[in-house]
Amino acid sequence: MSTDKPTRKPGLWGRLFGGEAKPEPQDRKPDTEPDAHNVGPDAAPPEMQAEWVRAGHPNPPEAEPPVPVDVEVEPEAAPKSWIERLGAGLKRSSDNLTSSIGAVFIKKRLDETTLADLEDTLIAADLGIDTALAITERLRAEKFDKDVSAEDVRLALAEEVASVLAPVATPLEIDAGKKPFVILMVGVNGSGKTTTIGKLTAKFKAAGKSVLLAAGDTFRAAAVEQLQVWGQRNEVEVVTRPTGADASGLAFDAVARAQEEGTDIVIIDTAGRLQNRTELMDELEKIIRVIRKRDETAPHATLLTLDATTGQNALNQVEIFSQKAGVTGLVMTKLDGTARGGILVAIAKKFGLPIHYIGVGEAIGDLESFNADDFARAIAGTGGKD
Incomplete structure (x- = not known):
């Protein structure tokens, strides 16, 4: 009788890259019960083995060792504060500005050449000519021909940005005397209107308000479905209404239903439209006229959502939508996806419209009421207070 130890076939690794068969341990117990952690051939049920063979593998891989049950799992990180999320969201804009400023101030003494370079840098960051001139004039008056650092410039930038934004940092006030309080959301395609509606709805619900949504983007079934998901959430x-239905009629019906049911807030979504499409802007005016047949004071707030990644084009959007739809306030979205967050400063300087909210991410908590000081510190890279 042979005394050779029984051998087992080499595993998948061995068959691919060579290797002799290993002797089977004599004291191994037969696999009578499958191990929950064992994914080898002996532990797999017959149907799994058959599936493996059908996939073209003659032999399943060797069993993986059991996962230790005493492995320590790192605790989840604490949720970030709004200041932390804002700083992270504006990181691209801040890094772009601070690196450019640092490149300008390679010498300590401030002269005309350095001021001219700084002015170009600030304009390139979409802060606007007026803001760029204000910062450079301030530095000229305080630091000309004196030692100046990049940190001095960042502090001056933060203070100037805060002074421009402070007058327009206005919370959205829901007038309880107007019931329902009608909010009309407008903006170009992809600016984040529907997502913003969902986030605002969550905030209003948390404040104890009843809300009704109107899917006014009747041209796109996907937009209606997206709003329905937010409604369910x-x-x-x-x-x-069915795809292609009249949006103004839907808005009218929504306001009427809210009046009958005593709903606090109605938020009306609209189709995204380019500001240079006259016929689409005329349709927006029609929606407003029809709403006023039900409530002559409505809409009580017309919010324009702006995609920060569009840069200077946002200025034109504000101008045209304000003319056609009577924009009462702004929501700036997608600040986390661009290095051009400075455009908000240029918009505030030129139009002076209230900025109600800014968004720096997709989560509900990434849309918050606008605070001028926090934004200024974040974009200038000078930190912020919690």
């Missing part, structure tokens, strides 16, 4: 009703 926030447990609010969404008024819809």
Whole structure:
């Protein structure tokens, strides 16, 4: 009788890259019960083995060692504060500005050449000519022909940006005397209107307000479905119509239903439209006229959502939408996806419209009321207070 130890076939690794068969341990117990951690051939049920063979593998891989049960799992990180999320969201804009400023101030003494370079840098960051001139004039008056550092410039930048933004940092006030309080959301394609509606709805619900949504983007079934998802998530009703239906009629019906049911707030979504499409802007005016047949004071707030990544084009959007739709306030979205966050400063300087909210991410908590000081510190890279 042979005394050779039984051998087992080499595993998948051995068959691919060579290797002799290993002797089978004599004291190994037969696999009578499958191990929960064992994915080898002996532990797999017959149907799994058959599936493996059908996939073209003659032999399943060797069993993986059991996962230790005493492995320590790192605790989840604490949720970030709004200041931390804002700083992270504006990091591209801040890094772009601070690196450019650092490149300008390679010498300590401030002269005309350095001021001219700084002015160009600030304009290139979409802060606007007026803001760029204000910062350079301030430095000229305080630091000309004196030692100046990049930190001095960042501090001056933060203070100037805060002074421009402070007058327009205005919370959205819901007038309880107007019931329902009608909010009309407008903006170009892809600016984040529908997502912003969902986030605002969550905030209003948390404040104890009842909300009704109107899916006014009747041209796109996907937009209606997206708003319905937000409605389900926030447990609010969404008024819809078939694709291609008249958006103004839907808005009218939504306001009428809210009046009958005593709803606090109605938020009306609209189709994204380019500001240079006259016929689409005329349709927006029609929606407003029809709403006023039900409530002559409505809409009580017309919010323009602006995609920060569009840069200077946002200025034109504000101008045209304000003329056609009577914009009362702004929501700036996607500040985390661009290095051009400075455009918000240029918009505030030129139009003086209230900035109600800014968004720096996709989560509900990434849309917050606008604070001028926090934004100024974040974009200038000078830190912020919690």
